[in-house]
Amino acid sequence: MTALMWFRRDLRLGDNPALLEACADGDVLPLFVLDPQLWGPAGPSRRAYLARSLRSLDAALRGLGAPGLSVVRGHPATEVPRAARAVGARRVHVAADFGPYGRRRDGDVEAALDTDGLRLVRTGSPYAVAPGEVRNGSGDHYRVFTPFSRAWQEHGWPAPQDAPDHRRWLGLGQGQDGGTTELPDPPLPDGLTLPEAGEHAARARWTAFLEHGLEDYDEARDLPGTDGTSRMSVHLKYGEVHPRQLLADLARRPGTGGGTSGSTGAAAYRKELAWREFYADVLWHQPRTAREYYKTQYAQLPYDEPGALFEAWQQGRTGYPVVDAGMRQLRSVGWVHNRVRMIVASFLVKDLHVEWQHGARHFLHWLVDGDLASNNHGWQWVAGSGTDPSPFFRVFNPTTQGRTFDPDGTYVRTWVPELADRAAVPDPHDPSSQVRAAVGYPEPVVDHAEERREALDRWERIR
Ligand SMILES: Cc1cc2nc3c(=O)[nH]c(=O)nc-3n(C[C@H](O)[C@H](O)[C@H](O)COP(=O)(O)OP(=O)(O)OC[C@H]3O[C@@H](n4cnc5c(N)ncnc54)[C@H](O)[C@@H]3O)c2cc1C
Incomplete structure (x- = not known):
């Protein structure tokens, strides 16, 4: 069977359950859609960073013998079914999106695929625990961080998975139905420098932080004049690393509060990751708070x-x-x-x-x-x-x-x-x-x- 892997906020090969599902189907077309609804408002920094991250993913795919990342421009509800038809894919694999726009878009794509008898398969999410999963005793969602973070930790998350050792990749030919667009290369505004993008850069930064930053993190994280934080936010944003991987590495750090108890380093870091998950959960339950007052x-x-x-x-x-x-x-x-x-x-x-x-x-x-x-x-x-x-x-x-x-x-x-x-x-x-x-x-x-x-x-x- 042929499958399509639609990358969005998961620009990595390692620990990517949706990609593993796609590979289990057979031949895989790796696709990214440049969606004007997201590309337009992204701003110069994110556009430039995303372009670099896509290049890095493209190179990693080529390293596995793929013809590269296929990139198309347009509305996903049109472009994804078109690309799927072009390679004869029966299933389109994604990590679920929980943001207000992403949910709507995925619903549109699902409906468009359905008319062709194709399926959108959601596996995993950009979070250790998907928004909507953590509930209190009465089945309601949490409105305050501390009880959420406790329940989130008790809920737990699966262990990270290896990158696929896959050899059967497809690409969209240039100019073919659903033909590929060049990888974008937007200009960087004067005076702006960006961190290195991609899965490899994320891993390198994380390893350096584990070695040199984690132990003092609890204190150094509040001092902007030091390099006391992990700088993982951008890598998490694009899914160049999954929080599950960070949480698993933290749990293995002896003497830094790596276990579920403990108050330093790893425990403090886990708490910050929980804020990210909490806010995603709040937005999932109350999408209006993206623009309107929560209170x-x-x-x-x-x-x-x-x-x-x-x-x-x-x-x-x-x-x-x-x-x-x-x-x-x-x-x-x-x-x-x-x-x-x-x-x-x-x-x-x-x-x-x-x-x-x-x-x-x-x-x-x-x-x-x-x-x-x-x-x-x-x-x-x-x-x-x-x-x-x-x-x-x-x-x-x-x-x-x-x-x-x-x-x-x-x-x-x-x-x-x-x-x-x-x-x-x-x-x-x-x-x-x-x-x-x-x-x-x-x-x-x-x-x-x-x-x-x-x-x-x-x-x-x-x-
Ligand atoms: C006004 C305001 C706007 C913010 N905007 C963003 C944003 O657009 N994107 C973003 O990722 N973070 C945002 N944050 C949260 C936080 O400032 C950044 O996540 C953090 O500075 C990123 O740097 P770091 O990776 O070195 O953080 P670290 O201290 O190393 O933290 C590790 C990770 O924990 C998460 N985290 C830490 N603090 C928070 C927090 N307060 N809320 C949610 N997640 C957190 C991030 O994923 C971060 O990468 C905002 C905070 C404030 C007060």
Whole structure:
């Protein structure tokens, strides 16, 4: 039998249950569809990264003797059945998608295949435990993280599987019915550098983190001036590695809380992965929270229209060093440290009084790891309207946050070059007006103490 493997957010050969199912069918056509609905809004960082990841998958497939990854452009409900017909595939294999668009799209593809008597087979998902699986005693889903993470861990997940040792691959011929498009090669905007893409790069980064980062992760993860986090978010986003693999490796680490108990390294890391799974679960149950307030009463909070201050925030010219460092890091590498994501988000919502959706959209435009569930619920956490929100009255002070988490100013000096010179700028978190003028760094665009009061006044109005 011939099968089609439709890659989406699982751009890897190892530990890919859907691919193994396809291989069990017989001859396999590996396919990727450049869907304008996703490609368009992806933003320059994700488009460029995805293109590199596809090249890496293409090379890995060729290494197995395949003619490469077949790529077509268009709506999947048209292109997938067309490609399946072109090679005579009876079944189309995918890892299930749980996002609002992905669910709709897969329903359309399934219906289109069905009219030809073909089947869409869903095996696995981008998560250790698929959204919708973790339930409480009364069969309902969790609305708060801690009980979810406990039940998630108790639920457990299967062990990772090996890459297929498969020799029977197919490709779509150029110009044939469903003929292939060249692998995309979008330009990288000036000043943007991206991490290496692909399954091999993901594995290398993960191995280095296990060796050098895991032990101190619990403490170092909050310090943006150190290389204290795994940087796996982008690899997870594209499925260059599956969280199951990370969880299995963590469980094997002695002395780092690798077991189900334990409080350091591995346990802390497992908890962060659980946040990713929790937010995917929340989005699955309540797709509206991708755009709307999880706690609906927050929609009543009065906000300002985004204007010049919003632009200053986007450009990293607010005069608050840690905020500007974060916003410039975003534009330079398409990634921002988690602590700083919280600081810049709080600044936008509570100091500039701009609704979280504007910030979330800007993040999704530039983040290479941009993920609807983690991003938009992360924003809602900061805005006070999310599942386990940071209470609205807890307004981050950007100067003290900078001093606490970037005590020697390494982070700020790295991303705000005006403040890099230690002799000229002795206090990078709160430079004097004289220093700012001398190095060409702006004065604060707002007074934090005043805007904090203003935010709390607005909040009082909806309490
Ligand atoms: C406003 C805001 C927006 C965010 N947007 C995104 C996004 O678009 N995509 C994204 O993957 N993460 C997002 N996060 C979560 C977090 O900031 C990133 O996952 C993390 O910074 C990625 O770096 P890392 O892989 O080195 O993290 P590590 O500290 O090494 O964490 C390991 C993994 O755990 C998961 N994780 C860690 N923290 C969180 C969290 N708070 N929520 C969900 N998953 C988490 C990620 O998959 C991460 O790769 C956002 C957080 C906030 C506050």
